[in-house]
Amino acid sequence: MRGGLLGIEGLDRAEIDAILHRARDFQTSPNEAVGRPLHDRLIVNLFFEASSGTRNSFETAARRLGAEAVSITSAASSGSTGGVLADTRKAFAAMRPHAVVLRHPASGAPHFLARHIDTPIINAGDGAHEHPTQALVNARTLLDRHPTLEGLRVAIVGDIANSRVARSNVHLLAKFGAAIVLCGPPSLLPAGLADLAPGVRLTNDLAQAVRDADIIMMLRVPLDWKHETPMSADEYFQFYGLRLEHLQLSKPDVLVIHPGPVSGRELSAEVAGIERSVILNQAENAVAVRMAVLEWVLQ
Amino acid sequence: MSSLLIQHGRIIDPASGLDVVGDVLIENGKIARIGGSGGSADETLDATGKIVAPGFIDMHVHLREPGFEQAETIETGSRAAVAGGFTTICCMPNTLPVNDSPTVTNFIVERARQLAVCHVFPIGAITKGSQGEELAPIGSMKAAGIVAISDDGRPVMNARVTRRAMEFARSFDLPLIQHCEDLNLSAGGDMHEGPYSTRLGLRGIPSAAEDVMVARDILLAELTGVRYHVAHLSTRNAVAMVAFAKQRGLAVTSEATPHHFAITDAELVNYDSNYRMKPPLRSACDVTAVIDGIVSGAIDAIATDHAPHPAGQKMQELERCPFGITGLETAIGLSLEALVHSGKISLARLISLFTTGPDGILKLGRGRLDEGGIADVTVFDLDSHWVYSSAQSLSKSKNSPFDGRKFRGGPFATVVSGRIVWRRT
Numbered sequence A: 001m002r003g004g005l006l007g008i009e010g011l012d013r014a015e016i017d018a019i020l021h022r023a024r025d026f027q028t029s030p031n032e033a034v035g036r037p038l039h040d041r042l043i044v045n046l047f048f049e050a051s052s053g054t055r056n057s058f059e060t061a062a063r064r065l066g067a068e069a070v071s072i073t074s075a076a077s078s079g080s081t082g083g084v085l086a087d088t089r090k091a092f093a094a095m096r097p098h099a100v101v102l103r104h105p106a107s108g109a110p111h112f113l114a115r116h117i118d119t120p121i122i123n124a125g126d127g128a129h130e131h132p133t134q135a136l137v138n139a140r141t142l143l144d145r146h147p148t149l150e151g152l153r154v155a156i157v158g159d160i161a162n163s164r165v166a167r168s169n170v171h172l173l174a175k176f177g178a179a180i181v182l183c184g185p186p187s188l189l190p191a192g193l194a195d196l197a198p199g200v201r202l203t204n205d206l207a208q209a210v211r212d213a214d215i216i217m218m219l220r221v222p223l224d225w226k227h228e229t230p231m232s233a234d235e236y237f238q239f240y241g242l243r244l245e246h247l248q249l250s251k252p253d254v255l256v257i258h259p260g261p262v263s264g265r266e267l268s269a270e271v272a273g274i275e276r277s278v279i280l281n282q283a284e285n286a287v288a289v290r291m292a293v294l295e296w297v298l299q
Numbered sequence B: 001m002s003s004l005l006i007q008h009g010r011i012i013d014p015a016s017g018l019d020v021v022g023d024v025l026i027e028n029g030k031i032a033r034i035g036g037s038g039g040s041a042d043e044t045l046d047a048t049g050k051i052v053a054p055g056f057i058d059m060h061v062h063l064r065e066p067g068f069e070q071a072e073t074i075e076t077g078s079r080a081a082v083a084g085g086f087t088t089i090c091c092m093p094n095t096l097p098v099n100d101s102p103t104v105t106n107f108i109v110e111r112a113r114q115l116a117v118c119h120v121f122p123i124g125a126i127t128k129g130s131q132g133e134e135l136a137p138i139g140s141m142k143a144a145g146i147v148a149i150s151d152d153g154r155p156v157m158n159a160r161v162t163r164r165a166m167e168f169a170r171s172f173d174l175p176l177i178q179h180c181e182d183l184n185l186s187a188g189g190d191m192h193e194g195p196y197s198t199r200l201g202l203r204g205i206p207s208a209a210e211d212v213m214v215a216r217d218i219l220l221a222e223l224t225g226v227r228y229h230v231a232h233l234s235t236r237n238a239v240a241m242v243a244f245a246k247q248r249g250l251a252v253t254s255e256a257t258p259h260h261f262a263i264t265d266a267e268l269v270n271y272d273s274n275y276r277m278k279p280p281l282r283s284a285c286d287v288t289a290v291i292d293g294i295v296s297g298a299i300d301a302i303a304t305d306h307a308p309h310p311a312g313q314k315m316q317e318l319e320r321c322p323f324g325i326t327g328l329e330t331a332i333g334l335s336l337e338a339l340v341h342s343g344k345i346s347l348a349r350l351i352s353l354f355t356t357g358p359d360g361i362l363k364l365g366r367g368r369l370d371e372g373g374i375a376d377v378t379v380f381d382l383d384s385h386w387v388y389s390s391a392q393s394l395s396k397s398k399n400s401p402f403d404g405r406k407f408r409g410g411p412f413a414t415v416v417s418g419r420i421v422w423r424r425t
Helices: A013-028 A052-064 A083-092 A109-114 A132-145 A164-175 A191-195 A206-210 A233-240 A283-298 B074-083 B102-115 B138-144 B159-171 B195-200 B207-224 B236-247 B258-262 B265-270 B284-296 B328-340 B347-354 B356-362
Strands: A042-047 A068-073 A099-104 A121-126 A153-157 A179-183 A200-203 A215-218 A255-257 B003-013 B018-027 B030-034 B043-046 B051-054 B056-061 B086-091 B119-122 B176-178 B228-230 B252-256 B377-387 B406-416 B419-423
Touching (some): A013 A132, A013 A283, A042 A052, A042 A083, A052 A068, A052 A099, A052 A121, A052 A283, A083 A099, A083 A109, A099 A109, A099 A283, A109 A121, A121 A132, A132 A164, A132 A255, A132 A283, A153 A164, A153 A206, A164 A179, A164 A215, A179 A206, A191 A200, A191 B195, B003 B030, B003 B347, B003 B377, B043 B419, B051 B347, B056 B074, B056 B328, B056 B347, B056 B356, B074 B102, B074 B406, B074 B419, B086 B328, B086 B377, B102 B119, B138 B159, B159 B176, B159 B207, B195 B265, B207 B228, B236 B252, B236 B284, B252 B258, B252 B284, B252 B356, B258 B284, B258 B328, B284 B328, B328 B347, B328 B377, B328 B406, B347 B356
Parallel strands (some): A042 A068, A042 A099, A099 A121, A153 A179, A153 A215, A179 A200, A215 A255, B003 B043, B003 B051, B056 B086, B086 B119, B176 B228, B228 B252
Antiparallel strands (some): B003 B018, B051 B377, B377 B406, B406 B419
């Protein structure tokens, strides 16, 4: 049994390959390939931030593997006085889970927790730091269409500064030799991102970012700018919204990945309508990859 | 009549340039003789192979009393101080209530007189409640015993208020100490802004948050003629600006904390809240600049910014934790490691950073060995190997990032007004 999965940064290529490979088994024949390898295991999904998509796919993945899954959702910011450690101990009082799936708004919350509890922790998103299983899901989706990630040109566009998905994707793609361009308005694209991993370039110019891209990952526009001076929605869309003209700059078979649902803030309606190239929902891969992760952590 | 003979130590007094092996004889709380050997006393302290120095001064600590006694008290803070080799400490006014009136100043002075095992000098607030708006009664607080003014932790953002405070500070002959942090630039920040904050997904506090206030204040210091002191300076640019101000003859001084010259923001990779403080741990390049500032003299004093917090508040995810770490007991060890063993500065210079440096800023009349002067003496060594354990700390709080760290050299015995108040066991 492994210590958990806290981030992509700490994994090596072989480990990632193993998870992605195993996810394919679960993808093609979810029932026959499975058996009930995690029979008798209890997995607690501890979500301190709303995310029905991620939570549902973890629950489904656990059940398909024969494990029992209990989900606890609470707001970290309101009412709780003791922080993630106290909250987790409270949640664990009546249970002895074999693993905990943790979603938390504070960067590093699972890393902090891991120093104080023995239960393996699977990071389901920590603040602006990492969301490792989402990056694995994206990689599985890309590998369904491309034989390898090596040499792919990937543009990630939007609020990079506050995106855990962006960070995990960058770590994963860089380990496989993809060329990565990060693009967003200057306040959401700190210079330090260039040092995140080898092969990362930064630009504030969307046209430059998508040129010859194989994949364009669109992040959601921040609705809460917190301490930053907000940028108007119109200005944002004018400079960072993906329109047909951008797709003409990228590869003909470019794939656009968006977390969905489409709001019109990041993609034009025309782009959103191109079914063959826009992926809004990776529900099947989301379950298959999380099955592979649970098995990898617990076996 | 009581007397103490500190024998066979290497006596170093930067103020007089003295560096000899010999004895220090203390009678009735005063230094009776420096150097030579022999004589008898009620008590002796064998300091063979040790350094005997004027009592160390920490001009920047938080004692949390009144108001936050679960974190520290004047008594426990003073015990941690003497265990760290300090004989004099100056406490910042961010208590509850804030030390913004002679009443609170009197309370601290009186509590310290009754319970503290070292000398305690309060620092008064610049503005009422440290709210940054209305000036505190600076003159009356001085009469009650404050030695400087500062709104530490809550920098005075309004330049006009700062200017007026500087004018009053000058008229009362008090230094104004600023915690330099532009609160708009630092808002929401968890750690130093740079490659590490970006990687860790933690919100950044840019160096510029410190730099713009240092720059503003130096200009205002020139305008007002105040004695202006930069607390816990941490950036490359701040060091350069203070050096420039000194070059131009302004009465500008600065201090650095051991953590800002001993470790960097790389320590945050484990999201350990014991590395969370303000100013934040900076980049390796800033650390080098702070050390260079100590070497060049741009930095006048080492101060700990000892900031105790009870365990409950620190045992949380990093972004929920309060800022600040304890520092009294590890200051000498860290300074020896980063500055002396590494060959950056001489031992005499190190001692001056803890004695004549802060005394020159606060004018306490301490920090030197004088026959007839108050017998505050710090005895430490350079080569003992020891491990810091925060669980054993005499502070009421244990929030030190240096728990388990190995040190070479540290405090051996601390003498306050002629009495041994702490010795290594």
